[in-house]
Amino acid sequence: xxxxxxxxxxxxxxxLVLVLALGAQQAARQQEEPAVVLPxxxxxxxxxxxxxYEKNKSEAxxxxxxAQQLKEAIDKNEQHVLDLRAxxxxxxxxxxxxxIKERMRRFY
Numbered sequence: 001x002x003x004x005x006x007x008x009x010x011x012x013x014x015x016l017v018l019v020l021a022l023g024a025q026q027a028a029r030q031q032e033e034p035a036v037v038l039p040x041x042x043x044x045x046x047x048x049x050x051x052x053y054e055k056n057k058s059e060a061x062x063x064x065x066x067a068q069q070l071k072e073a074i075d076k077n078e079q080h081v082l083d084l085r086a087x088x089x090x091x092x093x094x095x096x097x098x099x100i101k102e103r104m105r106r107f108y
Contacts, residue, residue: 045107052103059100066093 036044066089073086 049107052106056100056103059096063093063096063100066096 038044038047070086070089070093073083073089077083077086
């Protein structure tokens with residue numbers, strides 16, 4: 001049975017408005033902001049990316065070291081007994097990995 005009047009048109013009109021609004025948001029996201037240039041003539045975004053890269057390298061090395069320490073702590077423990085320090089080490093690894101991931105996604 002076919003609906004008549006506003007009962008049929010309103011849901012379609014609402015859907016159309018929603019699609020148009022989402023399209024406008026995506027178009028606004030695609031437009032880039034003008035590049036900020038630092039006094040030395042280098043783009044600010046490039047300097048931030050370079051600093052982030054160096055920070056990621058140093059934290060990745062720290063992450064590897066923490067993971068090795070965690071593996072050694074787990075190997076030392078009994079089969080069903082877990083040292084509280086190993087749990088804290090795992091939490092440190094998780095926080096560090098999350099910071100690296102967020103920094104890498106900054107300009108993604």
